[in-house]
Amino acid sequence: MRFQMIEAARAVGGSFAVAPADEHACITSLTWDSRAVSEGALYVALPGERVDGHDFAAAAVAAGAVCVLAQHALSESAVAACREAGAGVIEVVDTAAAVTQLARAWRTCLAGRVIGITGSTGKTTTKNLVRDVLAAAGSVVATRGNQNNELGVPNTVLAADAGTANVVVEMGMRGLHQLDALCAFVRPQWGLVTNVGESHIELLGSRENIAAAKAELLASLPEGGMAFVNAANDMTPLVRQLAQLDEHGVTCVLYDGSAEAAARRENLSAADAAFPAVWATDIALDAQGCPRFTLNAANFAGMPAPVSVPCALELRGMHNVSNACSAAAVGLAAGMTADQVAAALGAAQPESGRQEVLHTPAGVTVINDAYNANPDSMRASLSTFAALEVSGRRIAVLGDMGELGDFAPTLHEEVGAFAAGCKLDSLVCAGQLAQRIAAGAQAAGMPAGAIVIVTDWQEALSSIAPELAPGDAVLVKASHFMGLTRVVEGLVK
Secondary structure, three states, X not given: OOEEHHHHHHHHOOEEEEOOOOOOOEEOEEEOOHHHOOOOEEEEOOOOOOOOHHHHHHHHHHOOXXXXXXXXXXXXXXXXXXXXXXXXXXXXXXXXXXXXXXXXHHHOOOOOEEEEEEOOOOHHHHHHHHHHHHHOOOOEEEOOOOOOOOOHHHHHHHHOOOOOOEEEEEOOOOOOOHHHHHHHHHOOOEEEEOOOOOOXXXXXXXXXXXXXXXXXXXXXXOOOOXXXXXXXXXXXXXXXXXXXXXXXXXXXXXXXXOOOHHHHHHOOOHHHHOOOEEEEEEEEEOOOOOEEEEEEEEOOOOOOOOEEEEEEOOOOOOHHHHHHHHHHHHHHHOOOOHHHHHHHHHHOOOOOOOOEEEEOOOOOEEEEOOOXXXXXXXXXXXXXXXXXXXXXXXXXXXXOOOOOHHHHHHHHHHHHHHHOOOOOOEEEEEOOXXXXXXXXXXXXOOOHHHEEEEOOHHHHHHHHHHHOOOOOEEEEEOOHHHOOHHHHHHHHO
């Protein structure tokens, strides 16, 4: 991002409450965290329930911010600090809305390709893989972490330079028309949907409604755009139908990372068989649970015949084959070779808190997957854990999953029933809803003596730490609000 201060004020419809020393001075970055300010930053003062960002304006200017975006008057000391530093203060009605307005203006300056990614599960991992693949062939800016909301999305757009070749934007949603609103200013040319699962069913009420919400991304694509869809997901036909890709002149690209991919491809209609496609065959997990497979592709530009190359991931879990295939499809569509794509995928590293393998001083393997959780990701994590070669015991620490509404009890019980078939020696269930995981596991045949019910991370840690021995393995997974990362920290310290 590069805005002159006066240009930024115009873009957000604001006025200078404190005139800068130079209204033509350049703003080169944006942050709402005063601890993350860099030289040339625009500091966005966001009001909050507990903390008001306006209180940190002086600290932001002292750290190098050249401008403050505010929605109410700053303190006298903050105004004095701004004047002394020559920093401007732009006042608007709503600072959060102004970030979107600024991104809308900057989007018109971007010459590169903008790629939107959404889905019920795998968004962040897929975004990371797409980023890593495309980085092997050109410049990339991608969403940091999982900053995929109304603030994170515009911030990703603003983080790109005018000449950035690819801007990869992860987009979350909590209801219908939220993706419509994001796409209105992001204006992606390509869109990727990882899957339609049960996340956010609390708010949307059905998987059909979730599919409709995800389809908004693909429906926003312009003529000549590309829509990357998961051929293995049962809701993909509905997503494609709702997005009306043919009517919009958007090319559909199929990817399939399931064990049934080859058989499914043989049964495609003639129309679907002509689409660009990526699929996996010969899928296996190594001793660490990392996938090895053959990456197949057909019908991409400059590809006169199908190609097949070996691919080996450093990411753990069978579910990551699908994520890798989606990223491969994006890379191939961008003009990369299959060999280049496979090499980039093989070099990609897991993100902290997502199937992260750690080892304690006592010789215990800890799988940190406590970043977030939903029913689909729970099952995927448990399957990966079951495939891990372990000389000692397998212990799973599972906590509550959020945003499931009235479906929560049943969905937690279903996870418990699944866990019962995953070769666990012990199942620790942390939280109120996790009691239903315990009930589901016991009903599915897991011995009651192998199930431990606790209230929080402290009890979870104290219940397993004294009993661990060299060769044991512990999986930790729950929604972020449960704080089970502290179980991981307690085990590996």
